[in-house]
Amino acid sequence: MAIVGAQQITAAALRTAVEGASAAQYVDRAENELFPRGPATDKYQYLQPLIDRGLLLLAARDRGLHAAETASDDSLIAVLQKKISTTRVPLSAVELRHYYNDHPEQFYDEAAQGLQPYAQAAAEVRVRVEHQWADADLQHLLPGLRAQRAAEVEVFPQQLEQALADTLVERKNVERGALLSRRGGVFLKQGRLRKALAVLARAAVYAPALAQTHLYTGLAHARLQQNEQALSSFERAIALDPDLPDLYYALGSALQMLNRPAEAVIRFEQAIERKADQPHYHFHLGEAHRALANFDRALVAYGATVALDPGYVEARYRQSDLSGRNGDLDGAAAGFESVLAMEPKYAAALIDLARIYGKQQRHVEAVSALEEALVLDPTNHTVYNLLGQAQAQAGQRDRADASLAAFERLSAAERHYTQGIRNAQQRYWDRAAALLNRAIAIDSSHVQARIRLAMVHLYRNTPAKGILALEQAVGLDPDNVEAHCLLGEAYSSTGRPDSARHFFARALALDSTSVRAWYGRAKAAFQAGDSAAAIAGLHQALAINPDHAESHYLLAAAFMRLRQFDRAARSFQSCLEIDPDHLEARYGQGVLLRRYGDADRARGIFVDMLKRNPDHLKAQEQLSQLEREQ
Structure with a gap:
């Protein structure tokens, strides 16, 4: 044979x-x-x-x-x-x-x-x-x-x-697929979505008729907001196992995320037909009806949710909201009060309760509710507007004027900030910088505007201005981890790894679980030639998030520098499992394959890389060397 x-x-x-x-x-x-x-x-x-x-x-x-x-x-x-x-x-x-x-x-x-x-x-x-x-x-x-x-x-x-025998091979393949499916399911439970998808893709090759694999795949895609892929996986799972209610619920959820509520209603109803005692099925049916403006049907669905689970806070909130829309002010007020009894920091419930109090002429109570909401969300300009109106109705004219002035100031700042972000997303850097500067001029305490302005400067390759904006943000909010990380990244990008490590260390002092900070500090150490410190930091990052692709890649690069090629190979592979399109990790694999004597596979990797990026100089050089050695 x-x-x-x-x-x-x-x-x-x-x-x-x-x-x-x-x-x-x-x-x-x-x-x-x-x-x-x-x-x-x-x-x-x-x-x-x-x-x-x-x-x-x-x-x-x-x-x-x-x-x-x-x-x-x-x-x-x-x-x-x-x-x-x-x-x-x-x-x-x-x-x-x-x-x-x-x-x-x-x-x-x-x-x-x-x-x-x-x-x-x-x-x-x-x-x-x-x-x-x-x-x-x-x-x-x-x-x-x-x-x-x-x-x-x-x-x-x-x-x-x-x-x-074909039957033996089929049985062995299915056994392997089932094992991989279970493994993918465990990764899914752990929230390791990209790792789950990599494993589940292999499971589907070996056992394509296993509905569980397609369900898990759909759930992973849905949590990554890849709703079209989720939809396809759920439909495949239903075709394989049409009696499983969770499949219809999952498919309905994907349809809802794709703004297809009419189809979602059908799927949620099919889930309920098969298993009627699941409160979340009824809640999401209510959400789909609400999106279709079928408020009476939505109210029935929310009621069924609360009947099954009296502690379902979001369903009680929706019930109260629809009661208010239907003119049942007492019922709405009682509903929002019950929500707040269960979850006192529910800012939206406080705001909506204040609206109901206003309609009931209970203006002093409305003021109290809105002041509580403002403590929870002090930059929400809408709350200042409602508070000013309630204070005016309660006879608190001076306080009302101050609240309405704050509303005007914050809403103008927020408007410029939002437009600045939109322009930045479209890469209109000059326009974005101008709008963000206006937001800061109106509201000098706007930390996020300074952070986003700094990012615009960094994208425009004006790091000195970016660093200045970030230092101002840190001055306003010394506990802001993102600003410290961005400062570290800015210094790292300008070739100042020692300064970068300082700010990443400060970020970690504020939040020792920040993967961004651990990775940034490790990258700065790598830039400074300290491979041991880089490896230690990357291990910390991966202990927190085992699926951080860039940490796996940089770890492989550090191992390559130390000539620990086994470890480098495994780290490149870990990176590619999470991010199959990572060209530099693929390049690293090609280099190692060539080192280990498999020139054909190395050549295949470099050829494929150049199809994706014809200007990859290192891949061109490797391929030329292989051709000369033939």
Whole structure:
């Protein structure tokens, strides 16, 4: 069926290997590769591990290791592994934690419906990671062996087709797809949406008829506000499992986000037909009816929501709002008061309650409610307007004049600010800067206007002006993490990494969970040539957000600088799983593939890069070198 050098791979050996291997073994093997290929469902994928094993045995014998006292092929490969092993930087606690984060299904407790605590799983994590890294030296050899000894590998397609029954291959593929689907579901629960999508895409290749995979995929797209993709996934899931109520609810939610409320109503009703005791189904049905101005039907749906869950605050708020629209002022006031009893800091409920009080001629109570709302949102110019009107009705003329003057000032500043942001989004930098400066002239306390003005200056490549605006913002709001991070980024972009690190450190003193600050400080350290500090900072960023693509990329770059190529390869791959279009990570993979002897795959990467970006000079240079070496 296949020959590797002088070794034969028989049909019986292949069947035994495939039948005896679990889905987890196949998934782990694919993940352990330094340069994993895309998922494949053909029969050759099951033959490849045996071919690789044969290539490693050839490599061992080439090194004269066959003369060693080895009782089996396994022990011969173990001798090869020991022979070629290199001195490694010891595994860090952060790397162990990273493995735990990236393999949640291995540590998922079904009974507790959650991950085992890391402290409980730590011993097993170390065993698994050490096994993965022990395999890394063999992984170094394989790309080159596959390319260099391709002529010694012969596969007989007809015999391969006959060796494995279609039903066996289908079963193994489905098992692998189901495992990947469960893993994707765990990532989804953790909020790791892009990682979930990467894993679920592989699951769908192996088991395309598994409705759960398409549901999870749709939910991940929906949370990323990719509603068209979510819609497609939910429709596919319903076609596969038309009895699952959550699918109709999810599809209705996607339609609602796409501003298609009439279709959303149908889907929410279908969900309720299948499972009527879910309050969120009824609430979102009410939202869809409300969008269609079917207020009576919306009121019924909100009522059903509250009947099922009396603590559903948003449904009570909507009920109260519609009661007020229908002229039931007492009912509306009581409803808003019940909302505030459950959630006292609900600013919108305070504002709407004040409106109702005004209609009931309860102006002093309206003033009190609006003053509470202003404490919660002190820059909301609409509240100043309502407060001024209520104070005037309550006979508080001087206070009313002051509130209305504040409304005029803040509304004018907000108008210029909003227009400035709109112009900045369209890259009309001069116009944006002028409008933001007007907003600041009207309201000198407008911190966000100064921050956005600074960003405009940075985009215009006038960093000195940007830094000045940011320093003013920090002066107004010393606890503003975004302003400190932007200052760090501005100094970093102008080649002043020491100043950048200072401001990132200040940002972290304010918020130690800021991924932006950890990444920025690490980037500044990398610029300053301090790779160890960069790696430490990037590990901190990834401990907070394991799916921060740029942290994975910069971590790979730091490992490349330190010539820790295994770690670099894994970090490039982690970056590409989250952001498949990251050209620089793809370039890094190509460089490493070339280093490990797989010139064909490296060439393919550089050719593909130049299709996407014909001006990528480093890819052009790599491709030219490969062509000269042919």
